[in-house]
Amino acid sequence: MSDFAALSTGDDPVEFGKVVIFGVGLIGGSFALALKSARAVGEVVGFGRRPASLREAQDLGIIDRAGINPAHELEDADLVLVATPVGQMPDIFAQIAPYIGPQTVVTDGGSTKADVAAAARAAFGDRLCQFVPAHPIAGAENSGAAASRSDLYQGRKVVVTPLPENGDEQLDRVKRAWSLCGADIHELPPEQHDRVFAAVSHLPHLLAFALVRDLAERPDAQLFFDFAASGFRDFTRIAASHPEMWRDICLANREALLGEIEAYQAQLNDLKAALARNNGDYLQQSFSVAREARRAWGDKQIR
CATH class of the missing domain: 3.40.50.720 (NAD(P)-binding Rossmann-like Domain)
Structure with a gap:
């Protein structure tokens, strides 16, 4: 002791x-x-x-x-x-x-x-x-x-x-x-911590806040919320988090977070281009990669 x-x-x-x-x-x-x-x-x-x-x-x-x-x-x-x-x-x-x-x-x-x-x-x-x-x-x-x-x-x-x-x-x-x-x-190490959590925590919070705010500011916002179900609930749960705390986190880790936003925007641009070209094969391939990675992570959480 x-x-x-x-x-x-x-x-x-x-x-x-x-x-x-x-x-x-x-x-x-x-x-x-x-x-x-x-x-x-x-x-x-x-x-x-x-x-x-x-x-x-x-x-x-x-x-x-x-x-x-x-x-x-x-x-x-x-x-x-x-x-x-x-x-x-x-x-x-x-x-x-x-x-x-x-x-x-x-x-x-x-x-x-x-x-x-x-x-x-x-x-x-x-x-x-x-x-x-x-x-x-x-x-x-x-x-x-x-x-x-x-x-x-x-x-x-x-x-x-x-x-x-x-x-x-x-x-x-x-x-x-x-x-x-x-x-x-x-x-x-502190710097590695911030780079990792910019991707797996700070960016997801930013995305959830952005989606809920986008819907909330539409003239017919209530219509969207009336029909939102489990997918919306699961994706946006963290948008109910403490605004002051997440303001501070985003500003404190802004360099790493800006890099993650750019990487995410690149993914969205690829999917947007595939939609514009009606390229179902690319969409399915992208979704399959994501599904396998998510399932592998989920299996590790269960164990």
């Missing part, structure tokens, strides 16, 4: 005596509930922009109390999770950097990593070793404290993107926390 796992609650040892969470919505709230369910944390302190949200989180048992001043809460924290939209993280990093204790480890739950790592590098200075970036791949279209679930991370991937400055102790602490939440831990 490491030094930070020395506290106990009753007869049960806990790995984290004190966890501080900035942003107690779906990601941060589910992290807190999962650690509590695993009996791995002694106290959870929450910070947020709206007092009403913090009161709700406390009423739901997500946090034990709301923090007032980071200077009073961070010195003895074992772990700090910043689970806000990525656009808020630079300000939060700058706010907390002077107060983290020598044994405190800070991590995040942002969907982009190169920008978060750069913000941490600017804020933490010679304490950068105490910040370990991470990305839990377990979002949902619902947000807020009430959407939090103790099992959100069970069997889900969490990608840790270590910095060269991180030591084994800091990295192991973050991995251990997510493992206690039930997650499967993976590692990628």
